[in-house]
Amino acid sequence: MRKLTYSVLSLGTFLFVSCSNDALNNLNNESLSSEQVKSQMEINSISDGLDEQLSQLLLEDKSGTGNKTEAECASIEFAEESMTVVYNQCLVHGKTIDGTLVFSGNNDGDNGSFEVSFSDFTFNDHLINGTKTIAFDFSDANSPVFTVSTNVSFENEAGQVVDFKGSKEITWFIDHINAEGADFTCTGAWDITVDATTYAFTTTKPLGGDLGCPFISSGELELEMNGLTASLDFGAGTCDQEGTVTYPNGESEEISW
Structure with a gap:
């Protein structure tokens, strides 16, 4: 199991220089660096x-479909108001x-919510603790919407x-799956x-x-840390x-991570 380390840059690494009108000083004072991004x-x-x-998982439960690869290494049990999914070192979408x-809740109507709890659950080799709440809206069967509220921690080895x-x-786009266009989109903070x-x-x-x-x-994120900002366009x-990456002074550059 691989170990991940996080590159966290302390305030002491930021360059606070004397006031100047040149773009470099503006970038240092207002912007995340490419390494920080x-x-x-x-x-x-x-x-x-x-x-x-x-x-x-909730989408497949609602539609009665399932992922074949996932089903080979995961078991799903249903109760009146819950669904339990047990994974055994599954590789799903590269994870x-x-x-x-x-999942505790009720999936009978077009609208509702589930609370998701974790038991000895690891994702990307990180142990997850805490809860998530998922509210769903199936009023448009071709574009169901899930609102996910998160308060969890990830712990590495x-x-x-x-x-x-x-x-x-x-938002999932059922008509787009395995076709042109995004299978889903995500917004939030x-x-x-x-x-x-x-x-x-x-x-x-x-x-x-895409699955x-x-x-x-695709899409764009605004990033912020300790008052420093930058935006990231995924293409x-x-x-x-x-x-x-686009910086507050308008300059941009390509990065990978």
Whole structure:
């Protein structure tokens, strides 16, 4: 099981220089650096795909379909107002998943909500503690919407804990799956805290993704840490961990993480 380390840059590494009108000083005083953006995205990647996976489980339960690859290594049990999913080192959309998920709620109507709890559950080799709440809206059967509220922590093998809090709205496009266009989009805002530093993420253009790709492939995020900002454009549908960073002074560059 691989160990992940997080590149957290302390305040002491920031360059606070005397006032100047040149763009470099403005960039240093107001903007995240490219390395800080990369570090922020590496931290965010710990949970990439989890909310989409949870909403997909409810979508498949509602439609009566299932993922064949997932079914080979996971078992699902249903009770009157709960669904329990047990994974055994499953590889789903490029993510290693192990342990138990319990969805408590009712999926009978077009609208409702579930509370998701975790038992010895690991995602990307991180143990998850806490809860998520998922509200669903199936009033448009071709574009169901899931609102995911999160208050969880991720712990790696070394014992380092990363806290995630926030909310995302995920819309699935049933007619687009395995066809042209994004399979789902995501909007929202969330904070990630590691080693007492909080990283803020806000979508400014809906993030798009496909079931066959483990990465976000389109959309735009606004990033913030300790008052420093930058925006990240994921492009127009390419499956990779690359994007264009734009700084407050208008300059931009390509990065990967």
